[in-house]
Amino acid sequence: MAAPAIETSGLDVGYPGRRSPVTVISGLELTVEAGTFLSILGPSGCGKSTFLRVVADLLAPLAGTIRVMGETPSAARSGRGVGFVFQDSTLLPWRTARENVRLPIQVGRRSLSRMIDDRADELLELVGLSALSERLPHQLSGGQRQRLAIARALLGEPRLLLMDEPFGALDEITRDRLNDELLNLWRRTGTTVLFVTHSIAEAVYLGQRVIVLAAHPGRIVADHDLRPLKGPDNRCSREDPAIVAAMATMRSALGAAS
Amino acid sequence: MNQGALSPFAQTVLPILGAGSLILAWQFLLPLAGVPAYIVPTPTAIAGVFARNGSLLLSNLWPTAIEALSGFVLGNLAAVLLAVVFVHSRTLQAAYFPVVLFFNTIPVLALAPVVILIFGLGMLPKIVIAAVICFFPTLINMIRGLESASPSEHELFRVLSATRWEVFWRLRLPRALPMLFASLRIASATAVIGAIVGEWIGSDKGLGALIIQATFNYQSDRLYAAIVLSSLLSIGFFMTVVAAERWSVRYR
Numbered sequence: 001m002a003a004p005a006i007e008t009s010g011l012d013v014g015y016p017g018r019r020s021p022v023t024v025i026s027g028l029e030l031t032v033e034a035g036t037f038l039s040i041l042g043p044s045g046c047g048k049s050t051f052l053r054v055v056a057d058l059l060a061p062l063a064g065t066i067r068v069m070g071e072t073p074s075a076a077r078s079g080r081g082v083g084f085v086f087q088d089s090t091l092l093p094w095r096t097a098r099e100n101v102r103l104p105i106q107v108g109r110r111s112l113s114r115m116i117d118d119r120a121d122e123l124l125e126l127v128g129l130s131a132l133s134e135r136l137p138h139q140l141s142g143g144q145r146q147r148l149a150i151a152r153a154l155l156g157e158p159r160l161l162l163m164d165e166p167f168g169a170l171d172e173i174t175r176d177r178l179n180d181e182l183l184n185l186w187r188r189t190g191t192t193v194l195f196v197t198h199s200i201a202e203a204v205y206l207g208q209r210v211i212v213l214a215a216h217p218g219r220i221v222a223d224h225d226l227r228p229l230k231g232p233d234n235r236c237s238r239e240d241p242a243i244v245a246a247m248a249t250m251r252s253a254l255g256a257a258s
Numbered sequence: 259m260n261q262g263a264l265s266p267f268a269q270t271v272l273p274i275l276g277a278g279s280l281i282l283a284w285q286f287l288l289p290l291a292g293v294p295a296y297i298v299p300t301p302t303a304i305a306g307v308f309a310r311n312g313s314l315l316l317s318n319l320w321p322t323a324i325e326a327l328s329g330f331v332l333g334n335l336a337a338v339l340l341a342v343v344f345v346h347s348r349t350l351q352a353a354y355f356p357v358v359l360f361f362n363t364i365p366v367l368a369l370a371p372v373v374i375l376i377f378g379l380g381m382l383p384k385i386v387i388a389a390v391i392c393f394f395p396t397l398i399n400m401i402r403g404l405e406s407a408s409p410s411e412h413e414l415f416r417v418l419s420a421t422r423w424e425v426f427w428r429l430r431l432p433r434a435l436p437m438l439f440a441s442l443r444i445a446s447a448t449a450v451i452g453a454i455v456g457e458w459i460g461s462d463k464g465l466g467a468l469i470i471q472a473t474f475n476y477q478s479d480r481l482y483a484a485i486v487l488s489s490l491l492s493i494g495f496f497m498t499v500v501a502a503e504r505w506s507v508r509y510r
Contacts, residue, residue: 053413056413056417057416058413058416058417077416077417077419078419080418080419082417083417084414086410086413086414088410090408090413090414092411092428092429092432094432094508094509103414103418103428104418106424106428107418107419107420108418108419108420108421108424109419136508136509137509138509156418
């Protein structure tokens with residue numbers, strides 16, 4: 001059995017403040033099995049993005065331990081095990097769509113980047129942007145830019161994909177479509193996804209498992225396994241009464257915590 | 259008022275008509291108003307100088323062009339390199355940036371005699387003055403440009419385990435280019451000013467020297483011709499910079 005994608009113990013997450021560190025989440029105990037699609041749901045300020053940054057080795061934990069695929073976050077990151085999709089697409093405006101997707105094989109340790117196939121065209125196809133591969137980012141819509149950011153994150157074939165409110169700035173119609181596309185990509189690649197969102201509907205629709213965080217102090221107030229409702233391939237209808245009921249449960253969990 | 263967009267034809271023709279109307283007024287109205295030719299010679303008189311003394315003008319254009327261009331290259335190169343050092347070392351920036359800031363408050367005109375004392379009367383002091391005058395705006399803009407990448411862009415490169423070298427070439431530098439060119443456009447004009455100021459203080463060649471000589475000899479038409487040529491030189495530099503910018507910053 002593979003090591004869990006994430007394993008934390010007594011993990012304190014926060015920022016190194018000017019005088020003393022500012023703790024956002026304290027004592028986090030979380031284990032995520034490899035291959036899981038996990039939604040992390042919570043209001044702003046609950047530390048969900050900060051936690052993602054600790055997993056990606058962008059921020060050091062304040063205390064406690066965290067293992068990412070059995071390794072330290074730093075080892076997992078430098079071994080190219082982790083992909084990150086930001087809230088803003090973070091595409092480089094001077095690069096074409098294809099060159100943006102190819103960024104991961106142009107930077108970092110050569111020995112690793114060379115092992116990665118140049119699957120840029122395949123990934124552009126997968127996210128439906130083959131025809132636009134020579135466009136510059138400002139010539140693309142918000143949804144197309146986020147698709148590119150996902151393609152770029154997938155180029156290194158990461159075993160763990162971290163997504164920080166990737167569809168937060170999109171309209172609802174585009175967002176629903178991208179949710180379905182993301183699930184299809186996840187089914188194909190079998191990668192573990194940690195998906196941070198403040199949308200209850202999105203968290204429930206996407207996740208096999210949803211953890212609900214509350215703010216001040218940041219903590220897990222609910223942890224739902226949705227696999228019994230959705231089956232192994234994680235499919236559901238937004239109108240399914242059981243799904244609607246799950247959303248209501250989470251809404252009340254959020255309400256009770258604040 | 260009509261604020262609609264002008265047709266491309268009008269956009270090309272109107273500036274020419276505007277300039278043309280002013281030149282016509284200068285040619286015919288100013289003499290009628292009794293402005294003497296030794297104060298403002300007419301455009302045809304100035305054009306006459308270009309026809310008669312073309313080789314004199316040209317032989318004075320080259321030294322100024324070489325000084326301005328060399329100063330432009332040296333000053334901007336030094337500024338870019340120092341900016342690169344400053345953004346990679348907070349310590350050096352904290353230690354030396356205030357000194358640079360103080361240096362910038364010295365008026366170039368006050369500094370010019372010192373530069374001439376040090377470097378003599380050849381081309382070198384003019385190049386140095388042109389370089390000094392280009393240096394500071396580019397330093398400031400380049401530092402800001404190199405630091406203009408967003409936090410999430412830096413995080414992206416960190417997730418990809420990019421080296422400092424890669425972050426510089428693939429993120430910081432391309433991000434800085436638009437701001438670098440903004441200051442290069444300004445420097446294209448100020449470099450010429452620097453070279454001319456240097457020539458005023460001590461030179462027998464160059465457009466600056468020609469301006470001084472023409473003034474003292476009351477050769478107003480020659481003075482104006484030298485001014486027109488200085489302006490053409492700046493415009494030439496400016497257009498070159500704009501062309502280089504169009505070529506290297508294509509995403510705007």
